[in-house]
Amino acid sequence: MASTIGTFARVGAHSHIKGLGLNDKGKAKFIGDGLVGQIKAREAAGLIVRLIKEGKMAGRAILLAGPPGTGKTAIAVGIARELGEDVPFVQLSGSQIYSAEVSKTEVLIRALRKAIGVRFREYRRVLEGEVVKFEPHFAPHPYNPYQRIVREAKLTLRTKKERVTLTVGPSVAQEMIAKGVEEGMVIMIDKEGGHVSVLGISKEASVPRYDVGRIPEVDVPDGPVEKEKEFVYLTTLDELDELFHKRYSGGGFFSLLFGGREERKEIDPETRMQVDKFVKEAVESGKAEIIPGVLFIDEIHMLDIESFSFLNRALESELAPIVIMASNRGFTKIRGTDIVSPHGMPLDILDRVLIIPTEPYKPEEIKEILKIRAREEKINISDEALELLTKYGAEISLRYAIQLMAPAWERAKFHGRDAVSVEDVEAVRERFASIEESVRHLKEWEERFLK
Ligand SMILES: Nc1ncnc2c1ncn2[C@@H]1O[C@H](COP(=O)(O)OP(=O)(O)OP(=O)(O)O)[C@@H](O)[C@H]1O
Numbered sequence: 001m002a003s004t005i006g007t008f009a010r011v012g013a014h015s016h017i018k019g020l021g022l023n024d025k026g027k028a029k030f031i032g033d034g035l036v037g038q039i040k041a042r043e044a045a046g047l048i049v050r051l052i053k054e055g056k057m058a059g060r061a062i063l064l065a066g067p068p069g070t071g072k073t074a075i076a077v078g079i080a081r082e083l084g085e086d087v088p089f090v091q092l093s094g095s096q097i098y099s100a101e102v103s104k105t106e107v108l109i110r111a112l113r114k115a116i117g118v119r120f121r122e123y124r125r126v127l128e129g130e131v132v133k134f135e136p137h138f139a140p141h142p143y144n145p146y147q148r149i150v151r152e153a154k155l156t157l158r159t160k161k162e163r164v165t166l167t168v169g170p171s172v173a174q175e176m177i178a179k180g181v182e183e184g185m186v187i188m189i190d191k192e193g194g195h196v197s198v199l200g201i202s203k204e205a206s207v208p209r210y211d212v213g214r215i216p217e218v219d220v221p222d223g224p225v226e227k228e229k230e231f232v233y234l235t236t237l238d239e240l241d242e243l244f245h246k247r248y249s250g251g252g253f254f255s256l257l258f259g260g261r262e263e264r265k266e267i268d269p270e271t272r273m274q275v276d277k278f279v280k281e282a283v284e285s286g287k288a289e290i291i292p293g294v295l296f297i298d299e300i301h302m303l304d305i306e307s308f309s310f311l312n313r314a315l316e317s318e319l320a321p322i323v324i325m326a327s328n329r330g331f332t333k334i335r336g337t338d339i340v341s342p343h344g345m346p347l348d349i350l351d352r353v354l355i356i357p358t359e360p361y362k363p364e365e366i367k368e369i370l371k372i373r374a375r376e377e378k379i380n381i382s383d384e385a386l387e388l389l390t391k392y393g394a395e396i397s398l399r400y401a402i403q404l405m406a407p408a409w410e411r412a413k414f415h416g417r418d419a420v421s422v423e424d425v426e427a428v429r430e431r432f433a434s435i436e437e438s439v440r441h442l443k444e445w446e447e448r449f450l451k
């Protein structure tokens with residue numbers, strides 16, 4: 001996503017992709033949602049999205065297979081955009097599992113559990129309204145006569161329908177003071193837990209409003225002050241693991257002092273079992289719902305045999321996300337073995353995947369992708385320069401052509417031009433090497449030194 005802070009903008013490689021660009025019959029437009037061409041793969045991805053939404057993909061996996069720079073990652077991003085906000089989408093690159101801090105399976109298990117959402121729903125009794133009056137009563141502190149503490153408070157709340165005066169206990173009164181509750185604010189108090197939330201400043205109240213540090217303006221609530229309200233909370237299994245881990249980590253008093261800041265490294269299996277049990281019970285009693293998301297593993301050939309067998313087992317478990325893998329390798333060795341296999345993947349995993357191939361782009365497709373990227377990066381480019389970049393995209397690689405755009409634009413501006421010219425493209429073509437060229441270059445040097 002492009003984000004702008006002041007004049008500094010960072011544009012991600014796939015920020016132009018907003019979806020899969022399909023019509024309501026699932027057919028791909030030549031250009032849609034920032035995606036160009038690759039029609040069959042996009043339509044296949046569209047079918048996958050429908051299956052996921054209907055809950056019919058559980059325990060299965062998808063493999064996007066094709067040469068480098070043919071939009072495998074782009075299509076996975078498109079799938080994520082189509083699934084919507086609430087469906088978790090987690091991205092992992094095969095090489096990321098080799099971390100010095102935690103084991104390979106811990107990285108995988110965390111990624112898998114991040115990709116499973118849980119939506120909790122609960123009805124709670126709350127008091128909600130605009131604060132008409134808030135009068136705390138103070139008493140001297142029992143241990144320190146110079147200090148005063150809140151004993152209780154008189155609170156009057158109003159809605160559009162009624163006005164209620166209540167007495168609240170010390171903990172709620174204290175929380176209200178701590179949160180800066182004043183007359184004119186709209187607040188909500190959770191009746192059982194006693195927690196106070198400030199919802200905003202009432203639109204009808206005549207209180208000062210600030211430009212900085214301001215609180216949102218809200219309507220005075222309708223209906224009664226005391227009511228049942230539905231709360232929805234979206235989380236993931238991984239977040240719950242972390243919460244449970246913190247709460248049950250145990251240890252004595254000194255581990256609190258010394259261990260408090262320590263970063264979480266590994267979570268023990270018992271904690272995860274507790275979380276699963278907790279979630280299953282919540283689902284059974286109608287308080288929660290599971291939202292399986294997607295785990296995208298790029299560079300799948302980087303996984304080794306152990307990780308693959310772990311993944312294979314994980315796919316069979318009850319709580320598994322949809323796994324989308326990507327590979328730009330043909331036959332290659334499965335890491336950790338001498339076995340050569342398609343995409344460097346063991347056959348038992350290959351047996352469960354639906355494969356979506358991606359094809360190399362034609363020049364007219366490359367040209368459209370370059371145009372979209374130029375627009376995304378706010379680069380002006382002349383038609384002739386675009387033709388030349390397209391030629392490089394086709395002959396060398398799409399990614400190389402995309403990479404050349406930013407330096408070419410910098411050079412154009414430097415020479416006082418308001419669009420990239422052929423000369424700029426030629427100049428950066430000479431100054432920056434493609435991957436093949438830089439490898440060849442180093443090889444020549446090695447040969448000279450070894451002589
Ligand atoms: N069909 C497309 N429409 C629009 N943009 C695309 C398309 N295909 C690729 N791109 C863009 O081109 C660049 C390279 O594509 P991408 O990274 O998706 O390729 P890849 O197949 O994942 O390559 P690799 O095998 O090297 O990982 C990215 O910036 C991507 O967003």
Ligand SMILES: [Mg+2]
Pocket residue numbers: 072073074298326
């Ligand atoms: Mg990729």
